[in-house]
Structure formats: C-alpha cells, structure tokens
Amino acid sequence: MNYSGLKIFWEGLTGNKGWNKVWKEPTPKKEYDIIIIGGGGHGLSTAYYLSNKFNVNNVAVLEKGWLGSGNIGRNTTIIRSNYLLPENQPFYEFSLKLWENLENDTNYNSMVSQRGVLNLFHSDGQRDAFVRRGNSMILSGADANLLNDVELKELCPYLDFENARFPIKGALLQKRGGTVRHDAVAWGYARGADAKGVDIIQNCEVDGFIIKNGKCIGVETNKGVIKAKKIASCVAGSSGKLMSKAGIRLPIESHVLQAFVSEGLKPILDNVITFGAGHFYVSQSDKGGLVFGGDIDGYNSYAQRGNLPVVEDVCEGGMAIMPMIGRARLLRMWGGIMDMSMDGSPFIDKTHIKGLYFNGGWCYGGFKATPASGYCYAHLLAKDEPHPVAEDYKLDRFLKGKIIDEKGQGAQPNLH
Amino acid sequence: MFIINCPYCGEREQSEFKAGGEAHIVRPKQPTELSDDEWAEYLFMRKNIKGVQFERWVHTHGCRKWFNVVRDTSNDVIKAVYKMGEKPPTK
Numbered sequence A: 001m002n003y004s005g006l007k008i009f010w011e012g013l014t015g016n017k018g019w020n021k022v023w024k025e026p027t028p029k030k031e032y033d034i035i036i037i038g039g040g041g042h043g044l045s046t047a048y049y050l051s052n053k054f055n056v057n058n059v060a061v062l063e064k065g066w067l068g069s070g071n072i073g074r075n076t077t078i079i080r081s082n083y084l085l086p087e088n089q090p091f092y093e094f095s096l097k098l099w100e101n102l103e104n105d106t107n108y109n110s111m112v113s114q115r116g117v118l119n120l121f122h123s124d125g126q127r128d129a130f131v132r133r134g135n136s137m138i139l140s141g142a143d144a145n146l147l148n149d150v151e152l153k154e155l156c157p158y159l160d161f162e163n164a165r166f167p168i169k170g171a172l173l174q175k176r177g178g179t180v181r182h183d184a185v186a187w188g189y190a191r192g193a194d195a196k197g198v199d200i201i202q203n204c205e206v207d208g209f210i211i212k213n214g215k216c217i218g219v220e221t222n223k224g225v226i227k228a229k230k231i232a233s234c235v236a237g238s239s240g241k242l243m244s245k246a247g248i249r250l251p252i253e254s255h256v257l258q259a260f261v262s263e264g265l266k267p268i269l270d271n272v273i274t275f276g277a278g279h280f281y282v283s284q285s286d287k288g289g290l291v292f293g294g295d296i297d298g299y300n301s302y303a304q305r306g307n308l309p310v311v312e313d314v315c316e317g318g319m320a321i322m323p324m325i326g327r328a329r330l331l332r333m334w335g336g337i338m339d340m341s342m343d344g345s346p347f348i349d350k351t352h353i354k355g356l357y358f359n360g361g362w363c364y365g366g367f368k369a370t371p372a373s374g375y376c377y378a379h380l381l382a383k384d385e386p387h388p389v390a391e392d393y394k395l396d397r398f399l400k401g402k403i404i405d406e407k408g409q410g411a412q413p414n415l416h
Numbered sequence B: 001m002f003i004i005n006c007p008y009c010g011e012r013e014q015s016e017f018k019a020g021g022e023a024h025i026v027r028p029k030q031p032t033e034l035s036d037d038e039w040a041e042y043l044f045m046r047k048n049i050k051g052v053q054f055e056r057w058v059h060t061h062g063c064r065k066w067f068n069v070v071r072d073t074s075n076d077v078i079k080a081v082y083k084m085g086e087k088p089p090t091k
Helices: A005-013 A041-052 A089-100 A102-106 A124-139 A149-155 A182-195 A239-244 A308-321 A323-327 A370-383 B036-044
Strands: A031-037 A059-062 A117-121 A145-148 A170-174 A199-201 A206-212 A215-221 A224-233 A252-264 A272-275 A280-284 A289-300 A330-341 A347-350 A356-360 B003-006 B010-013 B018-022 B052-058 B066-072 B077-083
Touching (some): A031 A041, A031 A215, A041 A059, A041 A370, A102 A182, A145 A149, A149 A170, A239 A252, A239 A356, A252 A308, A289 A308, A289 A330, A347 A370, A356 A370
Parallel strands (some): A031 A059, A117 A272, A224 A356
Antiparallel strands (some): A117 A170, A206 A215, A215 A224, A252 A330, A272 A280, A280 A289, B003 B010, B018 B052, B052 B066
C-alpha cells in the first residue's frame, strides 16, 4: 500500500477503514541468509537497505523487545554532518544525503526537518577550529557557514551574548542539518523491509551463538534455534553483553546518557543550538517541548536511568546561553544506554569469527548515522567488503594505532 | 544519585567521585615484548559486564585515593568496596 495525500483524503471521507497493518508478525523460519540481531534504527535500516538496495530478501530481524524500543525511541533526533576527520565526515555526509531522500525512498513521513544546526563558539581559538571544521565539511560536499555575532544575533536574539564565562562570538551553521521524527524512522524502515519479505520478529531474544569450527552458523533464541549464513549484531548499547556470548571482548563500555523534554511552549526555537563548551544542546519539537541533552553520566552502567548531578549540569548549561528558559518546567527525562567506544567512533566490521558481523560503538551519535550505518552494514553483509565511506570503522584499528578520535581527547570512554 | 562508601572517608555522594573503569586489569610486566594485539588487548578491551562488576573509583573531591567497588551495572546497586591491593570479596 502506497501512502499519498490522496489516500489520506479518501480515507478521511470513508471512515479510515482502509488502513492495513504496516508489518507482519511472522513466526521465525528455520534458516535465513542473514539474521540481524536488534530491531532498532540501525538494525531496521540495515534490513531495509539489504532488501531494497542489495536484493537480499531472505533476512530476519530479531528484536528482544518491541520494534524500535532501544535508542531510536529515546534520542534527541538531531541530524547533521559537521565532523572534522576524513574517516568520519564523508560517512556522516553520506548519511545526511540519505536523510534528505528518506521520505521519498521509504514512502513514509518521517518529518525530516532541515532547520539548521548551530555550533556556538566563544573565543578566537574556537573560531579558528570551527573554520577548519567548516572547510573539512565543504571538502566532503557538505554545507557550512560561519556566522559572526551580528549575524547570529539576527537569527537567535535571545542568546546570552554577554555571558561572562562564555561570551558568544558566533556560530558554525549547517543549514542542511536539523531534526527527524525518530520513531517514524524505525517504522518507515520496518515497513519498507517487511514489504520486501524481511521477517521482523519481535520479543525474540538471542541467548547465544552457535559456533562450529570458528564459524557462526546460527543463534539460540527464546523462540528456538535459528540458523543463518551470516549473523549481524546490531545492538548498540548492549554490544558488550551480546558479544560476550561469542567470547568477544570489545573496546567498548556501556554508559548512560540522559535526555530531557520541557513542557510544551509556543514556538521560540526554529533550529538546533549546540553549546559544546557547556555540554548542552537544544531544539524544539513540533509539539512545542524543548528537547535537550548534555554529557554522559560518566560511569559504566546498563541501568536506563541517570543521576541528578548531570541533570543540574545540563540545566545550568541551558541557563548559561538561554536565560529565557529558566521558568520553563521540565516535563520528563530519561536515560539511554550508549556503546561508548574508546575513541568515540563506531564500528562496522567483520569479527574474527567467520559469519559473525558487528555494528556498534555509536557513542551518543548513533541517530544521525542511522541511514548510512544501515546502508554500509548492508553493503558489508551483501558483498563482504566495506562500503568506501565506512572502511575505517574497523574493530582492529586499536591494534594498529589507527584511532579515530574526533574530539582529540584520548582513549577513554568517559572522555568523549 | 548513589552513595559510595569510600574506604577512607565513609559514605559520600557519588558526585564527589570519578569512575575509573574495570578493575584488576594487570599491567603486563614486559610491555616491550608484547605483540600489538596483546598490548591493545590490555589497553582497550573491556568485559563491559551487565551484572556484578569489579571496578575502580577515585574520590576526586575528597581524599583523592583510588579504591575498588563491586557494583551491579544493571541497577547501579553497590555490593562492596575495598582498598587497592586487597583481595576482592568472594560473595
């Protein structure tokens, strides 16, 4: 069933009786070509691109909870491609291009809104760094504009330009960046994959891998043994837990990251503002709530809840640049579990066990990468060689000293 | 927020402490004789356990001493604390 304006109009007139289920609820087959573990954003986009771009349809997605119940359902929905390093920027620009065509590709309204992403700077040194970053973005084919304080004042007059500690001197603007309706991303990909014959199996938890002679040939689940030629782990947040079942240790720690939503307000913020120096970023959802977040809590944890000191820190960051939000009330807050890799960059790679593939380590930047992560993972699974924009996201980069440290902060998860 | 019982100072709020990651990773005696794989294994690879984990914390805004904590990472409940060099509790 194709969605269109005409269809909505017709259904509105005829009592909305013609809408069908968007995906099936299949029982697992005995064997597949590819099993994707994890029915979140990245797993579903992998399934979507496998079936729609690489013509691999005998695929199952195994999800331990309900579809999209991981970090795709609990993030701050920002998309951007404003990276510096040559290993990262082409990948994220590829992702942004896929976002721009996502709704046409999937025929699903994922509310991609290119409202612009601003990175504030506060000193000459920081401006120089942002000029360099902007040039790196332009070299990859992305857009970047440097705004001085006068130009920024026209855009965001409410910012505290005279802040004593972090006076705002301007911003790096990426106009093509913005936000996306995060749940709709999962639903759109699931619908597109399901339509091509992918089995999306919910409430199916993987308990172990079946490994014979160094080759992974299937998984043990609470719905029985399912075999496959290739098994693809895609469970960022729980990568350590899952891969330990195959005896694999990873350069990853799981950490909790909190996000926040204020009560609904009238439209005040028509772009995304990031205040890196104070660990705060914010946008306004279409419902009116300010959606914002900050840093990880800083210790290895799988508990999906955070702590009050970080709440205080994030709100202080907000007050420092936008004093006008001081009287808005916090409506809700939650914690999600991040795969924090040692250098702050992700992995899309084979493992040393034949037939077992790994996608993870997305730190707190996984959402914007969803389309490219799925596309490149699908490329790797279908062709057994990495996609050119993701060829540096290898598991062995720590053995070879090829660390991708975007922030230049060193090799510890709680530094990134 | 949770309370950590520093073995030197007693119970203090978690915000006084900083996490130092997995404990009991032994530094290789002869780093020069290791292969790149073994060195990376020591430096970067982690168990990242969901469940009871032995880990290091430092009382940054207190006595500034390092010590070990046994914590369940699935719910952040602390089971025990013990000093550096002491044997980890067995239960």
